[in-house]
Amino acid sequence: MTDAAPDFIVAIPARYASTRLPGKPLRDIAGVPMVVRVAQRALQAGATQVVVAVDDSRIADALAGYGVDICMTRADHASGSDRLAECAAYYGWADDAIVVNLQGDEPFAPAAGIREVAQALAKDDAPMATLATPISDAHELFDPNVVKLVRTASGRALYFSRAPLPWARDAFAVDRDVLPPDLPFLRHIGIYAYRSGFLKQYTTLSRTALEQAESLEQLRVLEHGYAIAVRMTPEPFPPGIDTLDDLQRAERWLQQQA
Numbered sequence: 115m116t117d118a119a120p121d122f123i124v125a126i127p128a129r130y131a132s133t134r135l136p137g138k139p140l141r142d143i144a145g146v147p148m149v150v151r152v153a154q155r156a157l158q159a160g161a162t163q164v165v166v167a168v169d170d171s172r173i174a175d176a177l178a179g180y181g182v183d184i185c186m187t188r189a190d191h192a193s194g195s196d197r198l199a200e201c202a203a204y205y206g207w208a209d210d211a212i213v214v215n216l217q218g219d220e221p222f223a224p225a226a227g228i229r230e231v232a233q234a235l236a237k238d239d240a241p242m243a244t245l246a247t248p249i250s251d252a253h254e255l256f257d258p259n260v261v262k263l264v265r266t267a268s269g270r271a272l273y274f275s276r277a278p279l280p281w282a283r284d285a286f287a288v289d290r291d292v293l294p295p296d297l298p299f300l301r302h303i304g305i306y307a308y309r310s311g312f313l314k315q316y317t318t319l320s321r322t323a324l325e326q327a328e329s330l331e332q333l334r335v336l337e338h339g340y341a342i343a344v345r346m347t348p349e350p351f352p353p354g355i356d357t358l359d360d361l362q363r364a365e366r367w368l369q370q371q372a
């Protein structure tokens with residue numbers, strides 16, 4: 115029997131402009147706009163409030179009647195976290211409120227995973243939490259588009275990287291096509307939970323060298339000395355959608371589920 119999920123808010127940053135896929139939140143997936151599918155997943159997870167942080171009225175119009183709140187935010191935010199911090203200030207969420215940042219391009223995020231990241235934060239005094247899943251394929255480990263992480267014995271993040279992590283020195287000196295079975299290779303899943311007070315604080319932290327080198331904003335948290343709790347996802351997260359090819363793959367995935 116699993117523990118009951120704590121009360122939590124889901125906030126979904128949805129930016130209209132996208133370099134690789136313009137108008138991404140409104141892209142159709144089997145007759146439903148992507149952002150609507152993301153919001154439906156958040157509602158299924160049992161959030162006490164679902165807020166979509168938008169920068170364009172067309173996204174707000176698409177969400178009308180779906181039982182979610184719309185927060186119109188500035189168009190010039192550097193990241194989704196900055197956009198959500200504006201929401202936290204607007205709604206006046208209590209500093210200890212748990213806010214789950216569900217990316218607006220994750221239309222198939224499992225409800226169990228959304229609840230799990232909220233529970234991870236509730237059970238830890240870290241100001242932030244995220245999820246991971248095992249890596250079993252060497253190609254995945256060496257793919258720079260796959261973000262890897264290592265964590266402490268108590269389940270807190272030590273580091274995130276696009277490079278292979280950890281480096282199995284002896285094993286990889288012999289063969290890099292097979293992963294040694296005795297190491298915990300983990301893929302990062304880009305869903306976060308924050309305490310609302312830290313979400314507002316995060317946006318005041320200066321960008322850091324490692325964050326910019328790896329292009330991973332969660333490294334800003336670690337470099338400034340804050341902890342990130344990491345739990346394993348209870349269900350797989352299908353890949354997010356960044357390109358037209360991803361949209362086509364999503365359509366095929368839905369057909370397979372039918």
